[in-house]
Amino acid sequence: MSASVSKIVLITGANQGIGFEIAKSLSSKPGYHVLLGSRNAQRGIDAAKKLQEKGLEVEPIIIDVTSDESLATATKQVTSKFGRLDVLINNAGICLNDEETFSGPALRAAYHDTFAANTFGAALTTEAFVPLLSASPTPRIVFISSTTGSLANDSNFPAFLPIYRSSKSALNMILVHYATKYKAKGWKVNASCPGHCGTNLNKFEGKNTPESGAVNAVRLAMLGEDGETGTFSNSEGTIPW
Numbered sequence: 001m002s003a004s005v006s007k008i009v010l011i012t013g014a015n016q017g018i019g020f021e022i023a024k025s026l027s028s029k030p031g032y033h034v035l036l037g038s039r040n041a042q043r044g045i046d047a048a049k050k051l052q053e054k055g056l057e058v059e060p061i062i063i064d065v066t067s068d069e070s071l072a073t074a075t076k077q078v079t080s081k082f083g084r085l086d087v088l089i090n091n092a093g094i095c096l097n098d099e100e101t102f103s104g105p106a107l108r109a110a111y112h113d114t115f116a117a118n119t120f121g122a123a124l125t126t127e128a129f130v131p132l133l134s135a136s137p138t139p140r141i142v143f144i145s146s147t148t149g150s151l152a153n154d155s156n157f158p159a160f161l162p163i164y165r166s167s168k169s170a171l172n173m174i175l176v177h178y179a180t181k182y183k184a185k186g187w188k189v190n191a192s193c194p195g196h197c198g199t200n201l202n203k204f205e206g207k208n209t210p211e212s213g214a215v216n217a218v219r220l221a222m223l224g225e226d227g228e229t230g231t232f233s234n235s236e237g238t239i240p241w
C-alpha cells in the first residue's frame with residue numbers, strides 16, 4: 001500500500017459486474033485503497049490482479065456476506081492491517097431470474113437465499129464493520145439497491161420478481177436505520193440504484209454498462225462533509241422510496 005493512501009474501501013461482491021467497476025473506479029482516485037471482496041478466493045485474486053496490473057491500489061479479501069464466520073475473519077483482517085474502514089459498499093447480491101416459476105419448498109428456498117444475500121447479508125456486513133467504520137474520521141456506507149424495490153414506483157412496473165424486489169425494499173429500510181442512527185456523528189449512509197446493467201445477475205440482458213452502474217455509487221462513496229445522508233438515488237437524481 002502506498003504512503004499516500006488516506007481512504008480504505010471495502011466492496012462486497014466485487015469480483016465481477018458493478019462491484020468490480022466500483023473497485024476499478026475508486027482505486028483510480030488518489031488516496032483510495034480498495035479491498036475487493038469476493039466470496040470465492042480465486043475469483044477475488046483473479047479480479048484484483050486485473051486492476052493491480054493497471055497499477056491500481058487493490059487487494060482481494062474473502063467475504064461471504066451470508067457467513068458469520070467469513071464476516072468475522074474479514075473484520076479481523078481489516079482490523080489488524082488497517083485498524084479502520086472509511087467506506088463500505090454493500091454491493092453483493094443475487095437475483096434468481098426464474099423466481100416466478102418456483103413453488104412449494106423451492107419457493108421458500110428462493111426467498112430464503114435471496115434475502116440471506118441481498119438483505120440480511122448487507123445488514124450483518126454493516127453491523128460487523130460498524131466498529132471499524134467508527135474508527136474512521138469520515139465513514140461512508142453505500143447500499144446497492146434497486147429502483148425495482150421502490151414501493152412508490154411500483155405502479156410503473158408489471159408484477160415481476162417479487163422476491164428480489166422485496167429484498168431490496170427491505171434493504172432500503174436497513175439503510176434508513178443506519179443513516180438515522182449515525183446521522184449526528186456525520187456518517188453518510190445512502191443507497192444507489194445502478195440502473196439496468198448487463199451483468200451475470202441478469203444474464204447480461206441489462207441495457208446499460210456495469211461501468212455506468214458504478215458512477216453514482218462512487219459519488220456516494222466520496223461524499224464530503226456537506227454530502228447527503230439517508231437517500232436513495234441513481235445517477236439522474238433521487239428515487240422515491
Ligand SMILES: NC(=O)c1ccc[n+]([C@@H]2O[C@H](COP(=O)([O-])OP(=O)(O)OC[C@H]3O[C@@H](n4cnc5c(N)ncnc54)[C@H](OP(=O)(O)O)[C@@H]3O)[C@@H](O)[C@H]2O)c1
Nearest residue numbers: 013015017018039064065091092093146196197199200201
Ligand atoms: N445488474 C443490474 O441491472 C442491477 C440493477 C439494480 C441493482 N443491481 C444490484 O447491483 C449489485 C451487483 O450486481 P451485479 O449486477 O453486478 O451482479 P453480478 O455481476 O452477478 O455480481 C454480483 C456479485 O455479488 C457476489 N455475491 C453473490 N452472493 C454473495 C455472497 N453471499 N457473498 C458475497 N458475495 C456474493 C457475486 O459473487 P460470485 O461471482 O461468486 O457469484 C458477484 O461478485 C447487486 O446488489 C444487484 O442487486 C443490479
